[in-house]
Amino acid sequence: MTVSQASTDGVFRIAAFSGYSGDRSDALKDQAARSGCDILFGDYLAEMNLATRALEMRKFPELGYERNFLHHLKIAASVIAEKRPKIITNAGALNPRGLAEAVVALLEQEGIEDLQVAYVEGDNLIDRLDELAAAGETFPHLEDYARPLSSWRLKPASANAYVGARGIVAALRAGADIVISGRCTDASPVIAGAAWFHGWRWDQYDELAGALLAGHCVECGAYVTGGNSSGFRALKDQYFNFAMGIAEIAKDGTFVVTKQPEMNGVVTDVTVRSQILYEIQGNVYLNPDVQALIDDIRVTDLGRNRVRVDGVRGVAPPETTKVGICGVAGYQAECWVAATGLDIPDKFEVMKRQIYENLGPKIKEFDVFDMTQYGVPKENARTEAEGTAMLRVMVQAKSLDAFGPAGHLLPLVNPDGLGHFPGFQWQMDSRTCIPVPFMEYWPARVHVRHLPLTVRFVGSLLKIPVDPISPAETKPVVPQRDYDPPAFADKWGPTTPGPLGWVVHARSGDKGGNANVGFFVRHKDEYEWLRTLLSKSKMVELLGDEFKGNRIERVEFPGMLAVHFVVHDYLGRGVSSTVRMDSLAKGVAEFLRARHVDIPNKFLLKSKI
Template sequence: MTLLASNYENDPIDVFAGDWMSEGNMTVRAGSKIDGAGQVDAYEPTFLEALEPALPYIAKYRIKVAVNAGASDTKKLHEVVTKMVKTKGLTLSVAWISGDEVLPQLLEAQKRGELPFENICTGEKLEDWQFEPIYAQAYLGGLGIAKAFENGADIVVCGRVSDASPVIGAAYWWHTWQRSDLDKLANAFVAGHLSECSSYSTGGNYSGFKDLETLGWQNIGYPIVEISHSGEVIVTKNKGSGGEVSVNTLTSQFLYEIQGPWYFNSDVTAILDNIWFEHLSTNRVALRGVKGDLPPPTTKVGITAKGGYQAEMHWFITGLDIPAKARMVETQICTLMGPHTSNFSHLSFQTIGSVPLNPTNQNSATVDFRVIAQARKSADLAPAKFVRPCIDPIMCAYPGATPHLDLRQAFPKEIFEYYVTLLPQSSVSHQVHLPSGKILDIPPPFEAKVYPKQQPTQDTTAHAVDLKSFGKTVESPIGTIVHARSGDKGSDCNVGFWVRHQDEYAWLRNLLSAPFIKKLLAEEYKGGRVERCEFPGLRAVHFLLKDHLDRGVSCTSSIDFLGKNCAEYLRCRVVDVPQRFLARGKI
């Protein structure tokens, strides 16, 4: 924040919109709040680290700030920020938003039998969930932020507003839009999505990263969205920074986290079928083709429960016969652990990595053998029941047997289960708390639209072309010419693929059918539903892998706990690539 605010005279910005929330810290902060009984800070402290040195510039240039760093303790964060501003002798007005904490409303509605509260990832009903909810947060829209700015607030701190809501709220306030301005709101919504993840839009987590090395890997910039009164959006970045804003970097960020062609927010639904990006000039790209529709009558709710405990232990296996060596130590560990495993809710043995033929150094010839267990009680993962059985085979194990000597992860740590469902917006008490003490109510949408449970999906393209028509092929990793990006939403994983040229897209959309993606996933396919959609304006095909990620980031047993490496795994899978496409050069 200081970098951008201090450079205002050369590169002005009007509003800082910050997204500090993820499904990972939602559960952790919820646990802190419940366990700490108000004595533990359950907001995001890194926001204060960013804010404090920037405050003099924010005050000098009257830059507005809207963030969701309140996590599970927005009121307390408001008090801290207010005190910080006062201590510095600055005249900045600080407001806060409430209404995201909805556990009482949810439990009351469940008790009355009003709604089944189905898990939108798994279809499970809340009454069948084996865990007891301790906390629930609804995703709020941006109109509370807009109302706070309208009433003179300079800084607005929120809890679980949606990732894009700070941008929606800022644009709504700045341009004095109305709820009926759906196309404008939808464009601001997508602009918020493009900027919410910071440097993801300027080259972070981008499969074309090698092209950015000469532009500066060490100083990848921050995206800036320019939103006009008519809702037109241009994306750029702060001057002098590395990375780039391009059609490809924005496509990468766009495909991350979406669930299909309908993108829902409490304020608007963005219809994405015809989205495309227009390159205007270096580091200036316009958003095109987004349309708005009414918001749904519900909003997303994340429910946290204590899930028990987890422990893991690692061995290093080197050289030849990796599967046999892994099988040997697994057998020995299971024998020693046997009396205790009946109390485990999960136990798995994972071989991570592989050894190349004729390796030239020992590290490349070494894989990580991971043992991971979960249990409802900490005592069931006590050292005698987990870490000792894991490490005791050391003298009788495979040749070269070497356990990791850092055993901190081998002792039980608390994990949290996360359940995603929907709550009527009418059940949410969305309020703005102004510095004067005045409280303003933000009503739910006056009009809403009920959408089908499942997004539009097509297993195969409607533009069928014989793959043989693309000419001679060469076996090659699909990622040699295809970009991809993936991410998590609860236990769902989404992955989008796109190409650089139109004729490549005709090939891609025909190659990537729902059955083919299951084949491409190979042993990683978990048997769940696969939803598929196309974005012709982006030359992209997107897949939603339902319930693919083992319950989500806060309790998963996978090392790909954010789903981000699903795309990179799929990019290295070998397919028949038309030779003429490869001749254009690899990504």
């Protein structure tokens, strides 16, 4: 094992260089050149990526991987040749072998021929679905275990299990310099790097759980250094060229989050708490290698862009893991119509009536015909832009025939031609109006005992089998806690009505078809008010007309002064097919922070966020 000067103190250091497939192109080069870390890792996958790659492979079966990684690697090649960091990425997506071979070809073009490139296979189940069904797997929907995959109306086009760190560890132990995986979990590269460096056993659950949370903190690149932060106003003068996160993981699994000092962004308890609360299920964070219990998690700001996280406990991994299954659901198209000035609700109502009258019974051929207004014009606006609102028309249908002889959306949106409302405008770029295939997402589960992995090296016959996790190594899923606070007591003195976000931070995201949102305050004396204020009924009130009878789960994190909610079915069938413009639920937190509540004046005196 190569140990850098930075790790002679026994602390494992790993730097992120990508939080999604289109992230900053020079981040890999920056982290390779100046982070001093033993391993660099890039997270390239989200639920929408696999759907996109599956569509891509229908035309180009040799692809299916995240090609941006090659672009990033080319930029960083000379520095990597000099510094020799190890690199782990899940950019292999649906074709890890294809990406690994492309990486070797790129390195050869750059004159680098002595790096060992490995790839991990076994997460892709599309060719094993019948075999696994015969072995008893039903692939039940995560939101309803009584619904097996066989009840789904679609034919799977891709099926990938969320696997853990064991394949990556095997590759590192065999001498890999670059490891390409498919759909490992976002944090698996960090768990793998720490387990390899520290020599952990797979039953050191507290340590593995700590590494899982460290991975969760830095997996989204700049999110832990201020990106997507509700405290962005304090950073607005340097809101560009963000450093990406670095995790320093001790042998006991506790860790510090930090960043390169010379780059923009900050690491504070606010940015770290925001990221911990992002896209979690609740107080139990599930992973194929460990279940992390985060009820007692603590976040301590050490100053100088260093934040310590501890209090994470671990238990044996669950007997099942998630499977992301995608199927082609039909065709979708959208367009935007603008109305300006007076009577905008009436103008849009006229347009909707025209559309419904024109389509008549034919509208039943569409699974979705959604028309939602975005924005409210400013009264007595000084510019046309300030006095304009938009209507987004988004449709989905199983067949292209639903779009009529023109084969696109525009004639359906403006059926009366020049008989439109006064000031009618629509987008001149009509490409989104042409129907394109879209994927529907089926989040399922599969038993980990059915998931052997294989590690291979490009240019070698070496084949390393990685045994699946046995039932004896697993534990039933620890139930998520779900509870309401005690009754709200008005004991904080005089209040002023105003946006919740004046004193409360929040972060939200997508979990399949669900949205999660975590709220937290800056000061300990505000937490009792927050936790008693934010009951489930208050959450329903804050959601307003967005609440459609959704099931809501709630849990508290005192060590982070936080209250966390999961709003089920907020995104419908998931990011790849939701009708919401906010398809990743990132705007939910900011919508809720803008809702008005009665805020104690003594909190407002401290300063607003």
